[in-house]
Amino acid sequence: MRLAFLGRRLAMLVASLLVASFVIFGALYLAPGNPIAALSGGRSLPPSSIRVLEARYHLNQPFLTQYWYWLSNALHGNLGISITLRENVSSLIESRIWTTAGLVLYASVIILVLGIGLGVLAGLRPGIVDTSALVTSAISAAIPSFVAAILLITLFAVKLRWFPVLGNGTDFVSNLRHFTLPAVALAISSLAIVARVTRAAIREEADREHVQTATSRGIPRRQLIRRHILRNAAIPITTISGITIASLIAVAAVVETAFGLNGLGAYLVAAAQSKDLAVVQGISLVLVTAFVVINVAIDLAYAALDPRVSQGRRAG
C-alpha cells in the first residue's frame, strides 16, 4: 500500500520534472534577450565572436533541437554548462544548495515554533493574549520579505551591529549569525499566516461538541488539549505549514539577494536575467523536486496523524 503510494508519487515527480523543464525551457527561449549579450555588459560584440558562441552553445539551432540536446544530456546526468561562467551546472548548483537548504530550514524552524506556538496560545487563551497575537500577526503578515530585509538590515545590522550585513559565514556559529536576519526576513509573513490558521483550527476544535462533552465529563484540561484539540487541529496546521515551507523555496531568492547570500534562489534570478538556460533548468529541477518531496512528506504526515486518511488523499 505504502510502496504503491510512493511509486505513484515518484512517477508524478518524473512527469512534473519533464513538464516543468519543457515549459521553463520554452518560456526562456521565447523571452526576448540574448545570453551572449549578457556577457558584454551592453556594448557591441564583434559578429565573429557572436557566431562562435552561438555555435558552441547550440543557440543557432531550432527550439526542439536545443531542448533535445539539453534533455538527452540531463538524462545522462549532465546538466550542461553555464554560458556566463563556462562551468558545469551541477557543480555550480552543488556549491549553493546548502545555503538555500539551510536558510529554508532555519526559517521553517522559526515558522513552526513561533507560528504554531503563537497560534496555539492565542487559540486557547482568548482575551489579551489572543488580541495581541492577532494584531502582531496582522502586521507581520503584511510585511513582504524584501521590506523585512531592508528593515532588519537597517535596525539590527547597521544601527545595532548585532548581525552582519551580508555573506554566508565560515563555520557553524558564524553561519547561524549570518543566517539569522535572512531567516527572520523570510519567515516573518508566513509565520503570521501559520499562526492565524493554527488559532482558527484550535478555536474550531475547542468549540466542537465532543470537546464540550469531554469537558463536562471532567477530563483534565491538559489531556483534553493534547488528545482532543491539538490532535484534531493538527491536519489543517500541517497543511498550511507544508504549503508555507514549500513556498519559502521560491521566496528565498529575494532574501538571498538582499543579504548577499550565495544561494540557489539568487542565482536563479541572476541566471534568468542573463538567459543562462542550462543554469535556470538545473536550478528549476532542484526546486521542483524539493517542492514535490515536501508535499509527499505532508501526505505521509496526514496518514500518521489520522489513520482514517488513506495515503494520497488529503483531508482537512
Place this chain on the structure above:
Amino acid sequence: MGSKTSRHVAMTLATTVVTVSLAIAGCGRSASSGGSNGDVSPTKGLVATTPAGTKTVPSAIWAVYRDVNSLDPIFAFDYPENTAVSLLCESLLKQSPDGSIGPGLATLATPSPTKLVFTINSAAKFWDGHPVTPADVVYSLDRNTDAKLGGFYSLVFSRVSSIAATGSDQVTITLKQPDYWLPGELASMPGIIIEKAFATKQGKNYGTPAGSIMCTGAYKLKSWTPGVGVTAVASTSYWNSAVKPPLVQQITLKGVPDTTTFTSGLITGAIQGGYTMGLSTLPQLKSNPAVKVYQGPGWATDAFIVSNSKGVLGNEKVRQALSLALNRQAIISSVYKGAALMPRWIANPGTFGYGETTFIRAYDKSPVMTQDMAKARKLIKEAGAQGQTITIGTSSQLSNIAAVTGAYQQAAQAIGLKTKLDSVSAQNYINFFIDPKARAGIDGFLTLNYGDYADPAALLTTIVLPGGSQNYDNFSDPAMTALLEKARGTADPDKRAALVAQAEARAAVELPWIPDVQPTNITIMSKGLSGATTSFAYMFAPWANTLGGTG
C-alpha cells in the same frame, strides 16, 4: 507549480535588475546633492590616485556590481571582469591612473610606422616563477583573434598582419597600415599576457571557476567560488622590484548587486571598498564617518544614442535644439548626486591620456552644453520640426535610464516636439544595442558608454566611423572620418591629439550622439584604507598595488 516558481522569478527579476542598474549607474530619486554640482572644469576636485597605504591589512572585501563571470582577459568586457583581471594580471603596456600609457611587461619601440617592437622586461615572471617569454606574448595576443575561442576584442587587431617572436626577449607586430590606437588597446584587456604552457594545459577551463589562471601581477589568484567571490592574495615573489610588496594581504572581489546591501556593507565594515558611478546613496556615504568617497577622472559618457537618421532626429538642427533644451544640471544632481561634469564634447575629459595640453586647449574652445531655450526654439522653427514626434527607447525599470529619459521628454516638449516612449523591461533594454528589430521605429535610446583606453577617439570612432560598432544610424561625415583616420596613422601624440580634438569639436556640433553628462569615477573606501587607483584606469591596470592601511 512550475508556473508559480517562474512567476515569482519574473517578479524578483525586475527588482534585481533595477538594483543592478543602481549599482552601476545610479538612481533617479531626487535628493539634495553634496559636493561639486557639475563643475565644468575637467580636473577640478578630481583625484586619480589616493596616497599609498602604510600599514599591513590582513584582508579586504571589494564589491563589484555583480559576480565575476570570467578571469580570461579575452572575455573581460564589463566592470566585474575588468576589475578582477586588472587586479591580477598585467598587460604589455600599462595605463597609469592619469591615462598615460607607458611600459608594462614590455617596452615599445616603433622603428617604422608599421612595426611595433616589444622588448619584454627581463625580470618579468609569472606567479609560478617562469619567465615571460616571446612565446607567451605571441600566444596571448593571438588568442584575441582565434576564431575558435570567440574573444571579444578581435576587431582591435584589424590592421595587424603578423605577430611574431623576433628575438629571445622580443616580439614584433607588423601592421598593414600604421595604427597608433593599437598601443592603447595593448595597455588594456587585449594586451594582458598569460602563460602559454599553463593555458594550453587548462584548455577550455582557462579562466573559469573549474580551472585557474597564470598571470604576472602583484596579486595572485587564491580561489574563486561563484557566488562567494574571487579571492586574491599578495604574491610573495612579484617580479617588479620598483613596486613595493602589497600591504593588503588578501582581497576578495564580491558581487553585491543590491544598492542597499552595498551601502550598509560599507557603513558597517562588511565591505571595505568599491568602484561605482552615479550611486543613489552617495550623499549618505559622503557624510558617513566610516567611509571616504573619492571622485576621480571618468572615461565614460552618459549619452543619448541617435539611432535613426531617417526620423526627425536625422536633422542636425533638431539634435542641436534637443541638446540645448536639455536640463543637464538636473541630471547631474538627481541621477549622479553631483558626481558628473557638464559636457563640451562626446568624450569625457578624463580620457585625455596623451597630448593633454593640446586636448585641454581645444576642449576649452568648445562651448559648455548649457541650457538655452531661446536658441533651441529658434532652431526647431528653422528646421520646421514643431509638432513632430520623437520616439525614445527606454525602460521604466532602470531608474537612471528612466530619469534621463524624463529629462529628454521635458526638453522635447518645451521646444514643441512630441515624445513617445517605447518602454521595455530592464532585461530587454540590451536589445536596443544588439537587435536592429528592437531599434525599428525608435529615434534613440540612452547609454553609459566607454572606450578601452584613455583617448577621446576610443569611444568616438565606434560612433562615427562608417561600420563602427556603435554607429547605429550609419552616421557619416567624411571630414570627421578623414580626421580620425589620419589621427590613427599619426605618430606624434600632440599632432594626433590635435586631429582627434578637431573631430570631437565637429561631433559636438553635429551630435551623432548627444552627450548628457560626464560621470566622474567614484571610489569608496573604508576610512582605514588608502592607495587605490581612483580614476577609470582601474578597469585596465592594477589598482590595488599601493592599497593599505592608514594612520
